[in-house]
Amino acid sequence: MKYFDKILIANRGEVAIRVMRACRELDIDTVAIYSEPDKNALHVKYADESFCVGEAHPSKSYLNKERICDVARKSAADAIHPGYGFLAENSQFAKLVEDEGLTFIGPSWKTIEALGSKVVSKRMMREAGVPVLPGTPDGVTSIDEAKKIAAEIGYPVVVKASAGGGGIGMHIAESEDQLEEAIDKGMRIAASAFGDPTVFVEKYLAKPRHIEIQVLADAKGNTLHLYDRECSIQRRHQKLVEEAPCPIMTPDLRERMTASAITAAKAANYTNAGTVEFLYANGNYYFMEVNTRLQVEHTITEFITGIDIVKKQIAIAAGEDLPMGQEDVSIRGHAIECRINAEDPLNNFSADPGKIVRYRSPGGPGIRVDSGIHNGYTIPPHYDSMISKLCAWGADREEAILRMRRALYEYVILGVKTTLPLQYAIMRNPHFIAGDTHTHFLQEEHIAKS
């Protein structure tokens, strides 16, 4: 069955190529969009057609909803895949695409809108019986009310932006006298970063783990989980290393967390691929948010389940029911992803764009490289610094680590500074090897200056 004739990929870099690869396997033509500096980028070369959508700055190109829809119309695309980042979780874009009579490959715009608010999501999940951290039932409307609730749940508490992500606007209050300032700062940053000042307060967990469950749901409401991933090694809220399955998962914890993830997806009327994020500490887990997009780290779930998540996204968006039941989804082995960023880990991870003068990517047993770069390519300074994702699969976690080390050793990227050396250090770190990877792993391990 041909799901679509032509899909426009409204993104760049490795994720654009990833989606184009799924399309090529499904015999679907692809349309690339690119900004002026991306004229010679790999994703443009890979597509069947390509259109310039504007200048370098994302607001003039990759975030230009109208231009992108114009290109979709001009190229007679019948669906748009947003990738991740840019417009992937923009409900207005999803609505515009549907209003244009095209298919948005993702959940409905209403679901994206509801799950884009952490306050709405938490309330929805609390009512559905999914564990959520204690805190303010809605956005903060009065300091006194917030103080009363914080006193009930006990300090430290954390103030978070409801419309936000990536920890932006997140402020910890150790005691009542810090709460008002944390709320004021949080509201100011939330307003300027997300155009919505709504903040909420919840119990702060000292060293949680970030455990997330991949879900797939079709338009009939058949909802499956594709097991767990751990993404606790982050730096400034940017994930660096992810692995599947989570190394501390037990059968009981997996049963409880996957059931909660399915409940969450059903409560949200979720369709297509999504990720339910939880914080885990001392045997308890708490709903954090649902990511209504394909995630960077979907690769390691593909490795351990053998399921092509992007092809499933396309099939679901085309109206196909999921051909399998939960009993047909099993996992084998262990997979790890290392994000390779053009940043200098010894200079506060500052971006280091520029020309790649030597490039050799690894390969061999259990290795997967998803990148948008090649020898001679000049990394532009305008976009996210992630240039490649290196994944390693092994029969068990130990073999996955050994293979990742080997692949990091083989990987040659000269001309820009990268996080390759940092990743190599993490793969040799005793705490990582022991599976003891909690929130402040990097700072505590002093692997990189925080």
Ligand SMILES: Nc1ncc2cc(-c3cccc4ccccc34)c(N3CC[C@@H](N)C3)nc2n1
């Ligand atoms: N109530 C409460 N307590 C502790 C938390 C700690 C973090 C956190 C912050 C920084 C790195 C982390 C790595 C793994 C898991 C959590 C974190 C956190 N966030 C929010 C954005 C995401 N990037 C991480 N939210 C938290 N929320």
Ligand SMILES: [Ca+2]
């Ligand atoms: Ca998130």
